[in-house]
Amino acid sequence: MFRTSNLKQTILIFSLLISFLSNCQKEPERQNDGLGILLLYYLRSYQNPDSPSVYFSTVRQLNLEVAYEPGAEPEIGNFVLGGSSYWSVTEDNLKAIFADRGYSVGFSIPSSLENMKSIPSQNKSLWSIADILALSAKYQSQKSDYTTARFFLVFVRGYYSDNGTASQSTIGVNISGTPVTVVFKDVVNISSTATRPIAEQVTVIHEIGHALGFVNGGIPLSSTHQDTANGKHCTNTKCAMYYQVESQNSIVNFVQSYINKTDKIVFQSECLDDAKNYKP
Numbered sequence: 001m002f003r004t005s006n007l008k009q010t011i012l013i014f015s016l017l018i019s020f021l022s023n024c025q026k027e028p029e030r031q032n033d034g035l036g037i038l039l040l041y042y043l044r045s046y047q048n049p050d051s052p053s054v055y056f057s058t059v060r061q062l063n064l065e066v067a068y069e070p071g072a073e074p075e076i077g078n079f080v081l082g083g084s085s086y087w088s089v090t091e092d093n094l095k096a097i098f099a100d101r102g103y104s105v106g107f108s109i110p111s112s113l114e115n116m117k118s119i120p121s122q123n124k125s126l127w128s129i130a131d132i133l134a135l136s137a138k139y140q141s142q143k144s145d146y147t148t149a150r151f152f153l154v155f156v157r158g159y160y161s162d163n164g165t166a167s168q169s170t171i172g173v174n175i176s177g178t179p180v181t182v183v184f185k186d187v188v189n190i191s192s193t194a195t196r197p198i199a200e201q202v203t204v205i206h207e208i209g210h211a212l213g214f215v216n217g218g219i220p221l222s223s224t225h226q227d228t229a230n231g232k233h234c235t236n237t238k239c240a241m242y243y244q245v246e247s248q249n250s251i252v253n254f255v256q257s258y259i260n261k262t263d264k265i266v267f268q269s270e271c272l273d274d275a276k277n278y279k280p
Contacts, residue, residue, distance in 0.1 A: 049144040050179050052213030053280040056101070061148040062094060063108040064208075067117040067139050068155040072185035075197040076113055082262035087111035089201035089264045090208070093240065096265050097212065097275045117141075119154075126161040127182065129175060136180040144179060151179040151208060157186055169248045171199075174207040176217075181207040187248050198255045202266055206245045213278075214241050214271050222277040225270040240266035 048054075055062075068074055075086050091109040098105040110116050119139050124131065132154075140152040159166035160173055160182075172183045183203055191199045210232065213219035217232040227233040230243035237244075238257070244250035258264050 049146050050149070050177075050211075052218030052278070054144075054146055055149050055212055056219070056275070056278050057280045058146045059105065059149045060103065061106045061108070062098070063142075063148060063150045064090070064110065064153060065117065065141060065150060066110050066115075066153045066155070067119050068113075068185075069119050069157060070121050072155040072157050073113060074116065074155050074183075075188075075200050076111070077197065079197070079262075081260060084262070085111040086197045086201055089198065089266070090204050093205045093265055093267055094208070096267055096272060097209075100276050122156060122158075124156070125158045126164070126166055127156060127158055127184070128161045129173075131161075132173070132175060132180060132182050133178070135182075136175075136178075140180070149179065151181065151211060153181045153183065153204060153208075155183045155185050157184075159184055159186060171246060171248050171251060172203040172207045174210040176210070179211050181211060183207075190248050191252055195252055195255055195259065198258055198264070199251050201264075202240060202245055202251065202255055202258070205266060206240050209241050209267070209271070212275075214274065219274050219278050222273045223270055234268070234271055236268045236270055238266075239268035239271055241271050 066074060078085055087109055088111070091107055094107055094109070095105075117139065122135070135154060135156075136152050139154070140150075142150050144150045159168055160170040161167070162170070168187060170184060171187045172181060174181045181204070183200065188196060188200050188203070209215075210217060215221070215232045215234050216226045225235045227235045227243055232241075233243035234241035236242060237254075242254065245254055258266065
């Protein structure tokens, strides 16, 4: 059964298709290019399960696939305070995002190397967007569908390529419009051993937050909290979507307040309200 929003979109697509074909028959020498482009846009949007409108409507299961190359293994273990797994931070924050929606969403988040994928050494010092996408195309085992969202997270050696220059402060990157995220382990390792696990986890949830549609990246704002000067980030300095979370130079200060807390929900009320109020 179609949800109301999906039914409306389907009707719109077929209406555009009929109109487009009709124009083509009447004026073969002057096809309605604008209408055709609009039709293709709607078809592409409708067929893409990796979009916020799908994540927050028909998805009932969210799986995170984690891969790593030698020397870039994710932090594995348990916090001293509370004894919970490091990876419970990612799971608990995702649960907070999908809470209070009137239906249940299941989560599969690996917490041990045995449940993650070891890939061969990539022998790269710089990573471009194209490099990251090529890596995901090779090693991501499954794609999303309309009921199961599948995110791909890979830990690598080396640095993000900022126009050919190594960005030694960029900890992680989500490729816009995709479920693909990379964490640069050489940058993570600059942090002290005490802060490294929580810094890594905050990086993961920040980048997955972008993939889900924060801030104003597909999930509409329910209040004025987008830091427009810094793109799709939150103005709340304590939120996982604060822009300085992406920088190794700043994340150490950010995570200090969470090290000695058992409650490690890092998304703040502004972003959580955006998700709660989003009903595509």
